[in-house]
Amino acid sequence: MPTVTREPAQEALQNHLGFARRSYYSRMVGLALGFVMIAAVLVQIAAPAWMWLGPALHCFVGPHVAWWLARRSPNPREAERCNLLVDHFLGGVWMVLMQFNLLPSVLAVSLLSMDSMAGGGVRLVVRGLVLQALGVALGVAFLGLHLQLDATRWTLLACLPLLVCQPILISLIARRAIHRLKQQSRALEHQSQHDGLSGLYNRSHWELLVRAEFARFRRQNQPAVLVMADLDHFKRINDLYGHAAGDQAISRFAAALQRVLRETDVCGRYGGEEFGLLLSMTSASDAREVLDRLRRNLHDQPLLDGVLVTASFGVAELTADVPTVEAWLRLADQMLYRAKHRGRDCVVALGEDTPSQPGALLPVPTRPSYSTPAALGDPLRVTQLLAGLEISEAPFALFDPSDRLAVANKAFLQMFAVPPDAMSFADVVRHSYTHRVGPRIATDDIEAWLRAADGKRRSQPQRNFLVDMCDGRWFQVFETSYSDGWLMLLLFETQPAAVPASAAVLG
Structure with a gap:
């Protein structure tokens, strides 16, 4: 009716x-x-x-x-x-x-x-x-x-x-x-608290509940998992079947969430076809099992009649190393982007190398690596690796999933003039921008620039670009994201070929 x-x-x-x-x-x-x-x-x-x-x-x-x-x-x-x-x-x-x-x-x-x-x-x-x-x-x-x-x-x-x-x-x-x-x-x-289409909590109220859960973790140290979910190829659904079909897919996905999750789990529509899930008293492995069951349910009971609509999930378990609610949200969001990058219709959890795949029928092939897990578990090999990075002339830095600076060699610290109190990539960039040292950043709003750079990094886990320095040198920058963070490597170029105008801005 x-x-x-x-x-x-x-x-x-x-x-x-x-x-x-x-x-x-x-x-x-x-x-x-x-x-x-x-x-x-x-x-x-x-x-x-x-x-x-x-x-x-x-x-x-x-x-x-x-x-x-x-x-x-x-x-x-x-x-x-x-x-x-x-x-x-x-x-x-x-x-x-x-x-x-x-x-x-x-x-x-x-x-x-x-x-x-x-x-x-x-x-x-x-x-x-x-x-x-x-x-x-x-x-x-x-x-x-x-x-x-x-x-x-x-x-x-x-x-x-x-x-x-x-x-x-x-x-x-x-x-x-x-x-x-x-x-x-x-x-x-x-x-004021619910989304009209899905019936779930809206973004503002859902984030309030996430903050309350984060504060509870600080007091009681009880486990909690944050999940960002996204319907795959949603724009294609709207283009091919109309916005009414897209609305139906969102509504039915919300119903599927409520069927699979517990009453204590908190679901919210984060925006568009993206959803946020807060699973209290749950570990990442338990969350993966629930999400795999939900993902299979989407195959068995399609959101649209005769049309398979899949979803991707990014999972981030709350630990003492996560400093803020914003960092927790970013971790789950980064895992969601990696799930998209790995082919969609899968679950990617922070700290896990192999995502779940459709139906879990086929194993995911891994690329050969120059270092095996056994080699990296050898303290001598790790010491040799760190020593090599330290003396390397190529600036190198490693950041964890919340963008905190984990490892950086002397060349990187000198190039960016990293101060002792710099804890994150944003701290490094703000200091360089304020003191006009290191890379030349052409912007009037450094915070907007940082948000744009973060978006590019999440949407392009592997990318390279040129950047010019305040001292006139040019560097080729290589960025690679993986499950436990991302790294930045800069290689010096004396005569860069055909530099586009946009290359003058880092990222």
Whole structure:
């Protein structure tokens, strides 16, 4: 069944009309009981028949006229406030008609003021009392001033239904209004925290929960895993099958997440076709098993009828080495980019060399390496390698997945004029940019430049480019990313060939 949506103006009109409708029912009951009170006083003072006509029309015809006027008004709420002011004015006239009988007059003032307070606040009450005074003045001018303050027993009994029922009725209407406001508040809170298409948490609220989990880890040191997921070739889906199919894929993927994950796991739509998953009390290996099951589920139950839509996953387990929430998010994001680079439809976890592949049917071939794991496990070989890098004239640096500087030889430290307190690639670049040493960085916004360089590094795990130095030298830069970080190697070029204009900027 299609969902009917209303424009904001129509929604506001319906809300205002609802206020007028509730006042209509309250007015019918209140004025009917008020007529009983007025009639008792008119009987007490032996009023002539013509004096009954005005109160009868006001109490039995007036509510229907007021409701008709509110429905025809472009602003029903304001029309209903005008109706309340009319009630005040006529109430003042009927006080004169009742010769200011004490109990009925006090009830006319207090109960009409109660209605106005509920409908418009203090300002409407003040305006109503002023109009009620004008009604009294007009009544005295036409009917004269007659005082009959004492009330008979029958007049007192006639006032009791209004005295008891009207406050209860107003309280019931106020209670319903408060209940509706609470429902609207909960709906607005849900909308502010959830994505409308997927039903998952939106990015801002999801990141708040990630920060809370990070703080909990700092206090209790309990495991947690962050996963970034992305639907593969999503633009192609939109181009071939339309945006409605893309929306359906997102909605069904969100449902698949909720089916596979635990209730304690937190899912959010990070943006577009990208999703974030927070798995508390979970290790990276356990998360891989869950994500592999989800990935197989996407093959068995396609998100689109007759169309296979796969997903890639990047996994980062929270450890004491992760300094900030932002670094944790970046680690998961980097793993997602590596999953994309390795062919998509797989899971890549931080610190693991072999990603999961579709159906886990075929092993992933590994490229031959000049160093075997056994060789690198030999302390002598590692010492020889580090010694060779240290004396090498080619600047070399190794960074971990959170871009912290892990290893750098003397040539690199001198070229970039790395200060002792530099902890990350960003620290190195900011220092070089500020002091105009090392590579020439042509930009007016170093932070935007760092974000752009990070994006290129994640999208191109292996790349090389030219960079010129502030001292006029040129270097060929080689960057290579792998599961546990990335390295930078610079080779000197005396006469670079055909240098493009963009090569003057590092990265």
